[in-house]
Amino acid sequence: xxxxxxxxxxxxxxxxxxxxxxxxxxxxxxxxxxxxxxxxxxxxxxxxxxxxxxxxxxxxxxxxxxxxxxxxxxxxxxxxxxxxxxxxxxxxxxxxxxxxxxxxxxxxxxxxxxxxxxxxxxxxxxxxxxxxxxxxxxxxxxxxxxxxxxxxxxxxxxxxxxxxxxxxxxxxxxxxxxxxxxxxxxxxxxxxxxxxxxxxxxxxxxxxxxxxxxxxxxxxxxxxxxxxxxxxxxxxxxxxxxxxx
Amino acid sequence: xxxxxxxxxxxxxxxxxxxxxxxxxxxxxxxxxxxxxxxxxxxxxxxxxxxxxxxxxxxxxxxxxxxxxxxxxxxxxxxxxxxxxxxxxxxxxxxxxxxxxxxxxxxxxxxxxxxxxxxxxxxxxxxxxxxxxxxxxxxxxxxxxxxxxxxxxxxxxxxxxxxxxxxxxxxxxxxxxxxxxxxxxxxxxxxxxxxxxxxxxxxxxxxxxxxxxxxxxxxxxxxxxxxxxxxxxxxxxxxxxxxxx
DNA sequence: CGTAAAATTGATCTGTCTCAACGTGGGTGG
DNA sequence: CCACCCACGTTGAGACAGATCAATTTTACG
Numbered sequence: 314x315x316x317x318x319x320x321x322x323x324x325x326x327x328x329x330x331x332x333x334x335x336x337x338x339x340x341x342x343x344x345x346x347x348x349x350x351x352x353x354x355x356x357x358x359x360x361x362x363x364x365x366x367x368x369x370x371x372x373x374x375x376x377x378x379x380x381x382x383x384x385x386x387x388x389x390x391x392x393x394x395x396x397x398x399x400x401x402x403x404x405x406x407x408x409x410x411x412x413x414x415x416x417x418x419x420x421x422x423x424x425x426x427x428x429x430x431x432x433x434x435x436x437x438x439x440x441x442x443x444x445x446x447x448x449x450x451x452x453x454x455x456x457x458x459x460x461x462x463x464x465x466x467x468x469x470x471x472x473x474x475x476x477x478x479x480x481x482x483x484x485x486x487x488x489x490x491x492x493x494x495x496x497x498x499x500x501x502x503x504x505x506x507x508x509x510x511x512x513x514x515x516x517x518x519x520x521x522x523x524x525x526x527x528x529x530x531x532x533x534x535x536x537x538x539x540x541x542x543x544x545x546x547x548x549x550x551x552x553x554x555x556x557x558x
Numbered sequence: 559x560x561x562x563x564x565x566x567x568x569x570x571x572x573x574x575x576x577x578x579x580x581x582x583x584x585x586x587x588x589x590x591x592x593x594x595x596x597x598x599x600x601x602x603x604x605x606x607x608x609x610x611x612x613x614x615x616x617x618x619x620x621x622x623x624x625x626x627x628x629x630x631x632x633x634x635x636x637x638x639x640x641x642x643x644x645x646x647x648x649x650x651x652x653x654x655x656x657x658x659x660x661x662x663x664x665x666x667x668x669x670x671x672x673x674x675x676x677x678x679x680x681x682x683x684x685x686x687x688x689x690x691x692x693x694x695x696x697x698x699x700x701x702x703x704x705x706x707x708x709x710x711x712x713x714x715x716x717x718x719x720x721x722x723x724x725x726x727x728x729x730x731x732x733x734x735x736x737x738x739x740x741x742x743x744x745x746x747x748x749x750x751x752x753x754x755x756x757x758x759x760x761x762x763x764x765x766x767x768x769x770x771x772x773x774x775x776x777x778x779x780x781x782x783x784x785x786x787x788x789x790x791x792x793x794x795x796x797x798x799x800x801x802x803x
Numbered sequence: 804c805g806t807a808a809a810a811t812t813g814a815t816c817t818g819t820c821t822c823a824a825c826g827t828g829g830g831t832g833g
Numbered sequence: 834c835c836a837c838c839c840a841c842g843t844t845g846a847g848a849c850a851g852a853t854c855a856a857t858t859t860t861a862c863g
Binding site (some may be wrong): 357358374376378382383384386387393396398399402403404406407436439440442445446447449450451452453454456458459501514534540544545547 | 602603619621623627628629631632641644645646647648649651652681684685691692694695696697698699701702703704745746751771785789790796
């Protein structure tokens with residue numbers, strides 16, 4: 314069963330999994346449910362009965378303000394999951410919905426407990442959760458302190474690295490079935506301004522993003538203008554930063 | 559030893575701790591180190607050898623951009639801690655420093671493991687970590703989609719609830735040794751604009767914030783203008799929201 | 804084809820930033 | 834004990850990034 318391959322690949326980036334770990338993950342992902350675009354997995358206030366894994370497609374976590382404005386909190390690509398410990402919370406305090414048809418495996422608390430009995434799997438999921446938090450923190454920096462141009466560039470750099478880790482990029486080109494309005498809800502820009510920014514990136518021959526496909530033409534230059542440092546997405550020990558932050 | 563009282567009080571909000579759990583927490587917090595204002599606990603790139611608890615005072619997590627701009631990612635009040643699983647990461651990818659003299663207990667990975675052997679303590683720390691993430695997500699919404707006035711109001715509402723949980727407020731009044739510039743780095747506003755916003759809040763008799771002390775005079779009204787909903791800080795099951803997010 | 808959603812472009816508006824000055828309080832060294 | 838000093842708070846004026854409003858074009862899809 315190939316259902317769990319992206320999930321396994323992602324977790325393998327965080328700890329070395331044994332054959333028995335892999336078998337259990339495959340079993341956990343054996344019977345996914347198919348969700349259509351815009352379909353909700355959970356909404357704020359719902360009882361929190363399951364963790365979940367996105368096996369393919371694209372989902373997102375978000376919050377709505379009373380006036381209808383939306384902040385997307387995270388993208389969930391193939392192999393991404395909710396926090397395994399999510400069922401410790403009585404209720405969701407954010408919503409989850411699918412942005413592009415996705416197969417999603419729901420994980421009961423008992424199943425999560427069984428997965429976590431393997432030290433390797435537990436370690437991988439723990440580290441995965443920490444990286445997910447690091448991504449949220451980086452988004453906070455992005456929205457708080459970067460210009461529109463940097464925000465969009467930084468987001469694309471991040472997605473490139475995350476998708477590369479599960480083999481969904483080829484030469485910094487990848488499917489990204491996102492609307493410009495959805496991208497705006499992510500980096501806190503109007504759809505109009507996202508469009509202008511993407512046009513600028515295209516004009517500079519840094520990135521094209523058309524037909525649900527993104528292509529980074531000059532990765533080094535894009536990272537430079539974005540101030541992108543992939544450390545927060547990786548675990549390999551690397552030399553300390555110089556800038557003291 | 560009273561060192562750990564705020565920590566115990568905070569964790570007790572997330573699970574019922576037994577006498578042995580409390581004893582172990584007190585032991586873990588028995589030999590704190592004192593940090594002065596602006597002193598750093600960790601910086602980006604440092605090896606990640608410890609988790610920690612702030613026993614009193616005020617610390618924060620932050621990131622610096624190359625141009626020197628700073629985004630504060632979280633406040634750590636008395637009883638707040640880093641993610642217990644932080645040592646799973648090889649390195650810090652954000653920095654931690656003290657904003658007001660604080661006693662901090664460092665927790666070795668072995669000690670954390672020992673703490674987590676108690677189901678109650680493990681449950682409390684797990685739920686605490688989830689609430690901490692919920693706070694970060696709410697900050698992302700704050701910075702991304704709220705006006706200056708709403709941002710500052712929302713932040714003050716949140717701090718009020720968090721400090722109340724550890725008994726550090728009296729009638730919605732509490733010590734908050736924060737500079738207006740630091741508050742600006744938190745909600746992504748210039749110090750000047752934070753000042754104007756605080757003046758407006760004072761003029762409206764909603765909040766005064768002077769001499770390192772904040773006083774919320776009309777909590778209901780403040781929450782209303784901020785769009786503040788304390789669900790994300792609490793665990794009690796409550797009726798589902800109506801707004802569908 | 805036809806229709807609706809998404810992308811693109813232009814014009815105008817505005818919240819917040821930046822720069823610049825001045826006030827103020829608490830700490831420190833002479 | 835006073836005078837200076839420095840960090841922090843306060844206020845004003847002008848600038849600008851990005852929002853909003855309003856078409857128009859392109860694309861996706863039944």
